[in-house]
Amino acid sequence: MSSMKQKILVVDDEPDIVELIAYNLKREGYQVYTAANGQEAVTTAKKVMPDLIILDVMMPKMDGIEACRIMRAMPEFKSTFMVFLTARSEEYSEIAGFNVGADDYIAKPIKPRALLSRINAILRRNMQSEEPAEEKLEVKDLVIDREAFLVFRNGEKIVLAKKEFELLYLLASKPGKVYTRESILKNIWEDSVVVTNRTIDVHIRKLREKIGENYVATVKGVGYKFEA
Numbered sequence: 054m055s056s057m058k059q060k061i062l063v064v065d066d067e068p069d070i071v072e073l074i075a076y077n078l079k080r081e082g083y084q085v086y087t088a089a090n091g092q093e094a095v096t097t098a099k100k101v102m103p104d105l106i107i108l109d110v111m112m113p114k115m116d117g118i119e120a121c122r123i124m125r126a127m128p129e130f131k132s133t134f135m136v137f138l139t140a141r142s143e144e145y146s147e148i149a150g151f152n153v154g155a156d157d158y159i160a161k162p163i164k165p166r167a168l169l170s171r172i173n174a175i176l177r178r179n180m181q182s183e184e185p186a187e188e189k190l191e192v193k194d195l196v197i198d199r200e201a202f203l204v205f206r207n208g209e210k211i212v213l214a215k216k217e218f219e220l221l222y223l224l225a226s227k228p229g230k231v232y233t234r235e236s237i238l239k240n241i242w243e244d245s246v247v248v249t250n251r252t253i254d255v256h257i258r259k260l261r262e263k264i265g266e267n268y269v270a271t272v273k274g275v276g277y278k279f280e281a
Contacts, residue, residue, distance in 0.1 A: 055183055058084070059083055059084065059104045059105070059176055060083070060084045060085075060086065060101055060102070060103040060104050061078055061083045061084070061085050061086070061103055061104065061105045061106070061107065062079070062085075062086045062088065062094065062098055062101065062103040062105070062106045062107070062118070062173070063075055063085060063087050063088075063107045064087070064090070064091070064094040064106065064107065064108045064109060064112070065107075065109040065112070065138065066089050066090055066111075066112045066113055067109075068089075070138075070161070071089075073163055073165065074107065074138075074163060074165075074168065075087055077168065077169055078169070081169055081173070083171075083172075084237060086101050086103065086123060087243060089112070090112045090113050090114040090115055091108075091114060091115025091116055091117060091119055091120030091123075092114045092115045094106065094108065094115075094117075094124075095115075095123055095124060096144050098124060098130065098133075099129075103133065105133065105134040105135075105136065105172065105175065105176060106121075106124070106131065106133060106135045106136070107136050107159075107172075108120060108121055108135060108136070108137055108138065108155075109137075109138050109139060109140035110137055110138070111139065111140075112187055117137055117138075117139075117150075118149050118150060120155055121135050121137075121150070121153045121154055121155060122130045122153040122154070123151070125153060125154035130260075131202050131212070131214075131215065131218075132202050132215055133215075134157075134175050134176070134215070135155050135156055136155065136156060136157045136158070136159055136172075136175065137150045137155050137157070137158045138159050138160075138161065138163075139158070139159075139160065140161040140162075141158070151216075151255050151256065152255065153214075154214030154215065154216070154217075154219065156175065156216055157175060157242075159171060179257065188200045188221065190225050190226060191267060192279065194206055194207050195225065195264065197221060197222055197225055199222055202215065202218050204221065204264065206264060208233070211263055211264055212263070213260070213264075214259070215254055216241060216242075217259055217263070219241050220237065220241055220253075220256050220257070221259060221260055221264070221268075221269075221279075223240050223241060224278065224279040225279045227279070228278075228279045228280065229279070229280075230280060231275055231276055231277070232276045232277055232278065233275055233276040234253050235276075235278060236262075236276070237253055238253065253277075257269060257277060267280065268280055
């Protein structure tokens with residue numbers, strides 16, 4: 054099984070939740086590590102270098118949002134999948150999660166089969182994405198290095214979260230082509246049931262904040278394109 058070598062870090066302050074998730078992931082063949090709060094998550098992640106991290110949002114000492122923000126600022130975790138697990142359904146907590154670089158969002162109560170399906174799909178996409186296309190794109194004054202997950206503007210490095218990078222690469226791979234929100238969802242998030250048009254808009258906004266306003270254009274009522 055391909056999952057045998059893949060590591061997953063489960064972070065939650067509720068022991069029952071951790072035990073449930075860990076048990077099911079281990080049965081699936083994953084190597085599972087656990088932590089009880091954001092501080093432990095950062096420390097453990099540095100030691101084991103997981104392929105995917107499942108983070109609860111509300112935790113003592115350091116919450117999941119802050120832990121994700123800290124890890125996303127570290128080069129070694131730029132391409133690590135980070136999935137938020139939370140009972141909170143408020144829109145602002147979802148947006149906050151995506152703002153700091155979350156790849157997906159899973160709501161409690163946990164349904165083991167649905168959770169495994171989502172995790173398997175995320176990691177499978179990661180393996181498939183390792184077969185590409187062009188390793189580097191040079192468009193306008195940007196150099197987009199797909200292999201290193203790095204972007205340079207006039208030689209200056211710009212740090213992007215994984216989904217922000219994938220979104221930029223998709224748009225920049227065909228300058229001038231208009232991508233509908235539906236096609237963006239299919240290409241970047243595929244079958245994730247929690248992702249909405251608002252999620253795409255949040256990522257576009259963060260992308261513009263980091264690379265500048267003059268690269269990605271909004272096509273009203275349709276979607277987005279990279280300015281040729």
